[in-house]
Amino acid sequence: MHESAAQIFINAFLANNFVLAMFLGLCPFIGVSGKLETAVPMGVASTFVMLVASLCAFGINILLAHLGLEFLRLIAYIVIIASTVQLVEMVLKKYSPGLFRALGIYLPLITTNCAVLGVALFQTAREYDFVQSITFAVGAGAGFTLALVLMASVRERLTLSDVPAVAQGTALSLMLAGILSLAFMGFAGLGG
């Protein structure tokens, strides 16, 4: 693996966008993208969890490889992510109760956000070193936030438009995501 940091970032951010090209983190993408004001904090919170999880996963991986316990990797990762989410939840509850209420059930659900576990698993599978891992986590988080913000902006405008009753709700969101995903395919090859 001789990808430069910039390549990894662009790849995770645009060319292989976590949500629109790799289908990771779709639950919050469909669930929280109704309003712009919750989409941004959700993206930032997820990015933070991704970064911490990526750092811990890097350390844990070395430790487990050293002890020859690779089969515990998945369990260790998921426990780390769950604890990080708990931490973010407590911090938000203390310093920003309004935001805490707005995010509601989706905050603890970051634990089951595949994008977070995805970052940890992919960086292991691709054998990224320390700097590469951090870049990858930040790029993935930025990509997730970008997709969330784009989707929320489109959906905010759609609330005023006349949509056939059958197509309202998730079906419409999925169609929109498909079109966004088509647009993101234009970035293919950018990361080299």
Added chain:
Amino acid sequence: MNASTTERWDEFMEGIWRQNPLFVMVLGLCPALAVTVSAVNALSMGLATTFVLTCSCVLVSLLRKLIPKEVRIATYIVIIATFVTVVDYLIQAISLALYDALGAFIQLIVVNCIILGRAEAHASKNPLLPTLINALGMSAGFTLGLFALGAVREILGAGTFFGIALFGADFQPWVVMVLPPGGFFVLGAWLLIFAAIARRKNARPLSSPAQGVR
């Protein structure tokens, strides 16, 4: 009070039709869209998820009186992660080609919301038998849903079904269907169809009240 066979059948069908995890509850989207580029992949993913969902729910149901309420979610996750690790090594042993095709998405079964949702909403409150039936029904519903997506995407995007060419050599594959956008479009289309059916069902009792009784 013993549940009759009909009730059990009802419980099973609940997961396949009325509460279908993919098309009605719209859960577990990540694996549903990422691996369904072909019918074989979709079916394997469905079977892997079935194994994890059923085993985890059975274990959670058996341990439900032992698990303290405060740490239940963490416990469920660890139980699920254990079974996913088992499935991960199992697929690797059975077929390396399949393992490469599914990639990290086998391990990502851990974060499939359907499994945690079932463990929390059903298995933690019910004894073994209802849990087993419910879990099997949900898994069957999810597998069918994945298969519906995978089959459509493979037929349109590659012109094949389980690898067998369906159309003549002149067929121009609709490549976008096996690319990421196709996943969104096909699932969106299925949801549209289900929404249309649900609307017609809801509209019916008004025109002919006799059919209102289930």
